[in-house]
Amino acid sequence: FAQPGSLTTVIAVASGKGGVGKSSVTVNLALALAAQGRTVGVLDADIYGHSVPAMLGVADARPTAVEDMIMPVPTHGLKVISIGMLKPRRDQVVAWRGPILDRALTQMLADVYWGDLDYLLLDLPPGTGDVAISLGQKLPNAEVLVVTTPQTAAAEVAERAGTMASMLNQRVIGVVENMSYLELTCPHCGETHREEIFGAGGGADVARTLSARLGYPVPLLAQIPLDARLRASGDSGTPLVGTDPEQPAARVLADLAGTLARRGRSLLGRQLGLSPTGR
């Protein structure tokens, strides 16, 4: 994936802190990209949460080994591998650091038979720790999507995650604000109203700050509403984008996939313009 000629777009999904919906965005975005005809792999590198397998209905699945390669787990049309799948038991804590953690990450990138992928989505642990640094060094060409809630406290730490990605020479392609509002319908008059449970403006603030700090435009790409069905679909291992694509939260995620795919095409165009002799 790190080779200059690789046709796989690697997108690392990062956040400043946990619980902002980074994994929910990763799995639904993966499904939305697959629904648009792309081949998508998901690498769950969240050593603290590793909730991706459960959200994709493969909590107890284990990858199989074929000769010296590891086969990713197929689910919902995606290929999935999680750091949690490398543990002997599901309830075991991943207490890896330094070289062992680094080895596990290398294994998930290099020893897994991913095949030809259009996209590899990486679910990073929250914050700016070892995994983000290690993957940043291994995949300097990865693009980074920063997930935050509208809350000021979440936005401040999200900026740090974006800044660190750029220190590792990864390009921050945009910000996704999750849990932006709850749409309520008045039982009496039927009018709808948006309740901003976590405040407002965090996503735009992160986008503005990162644009100024990194010196290129970092847009706010999506604002996903709060929706109990998004939570429930994650709990049941059937992501909302697949089960209920008409729901507003699912539509925003599908639009985000469309935005990223359009970007991908324009990048691909640029690559085709290079002549081999010009290298």
Ligand code: ADP
């Ligand atoms: P993170 O990966 O940042 O720790 P998760 O994706 O695990 O966050 O989300 C934390 C919890 O919030 C999960 O139970 C998830 O289902 C729920 N959640 C995430 N986004 C939303 C949303 N927009 N509306 C309702 N619940 C959500």
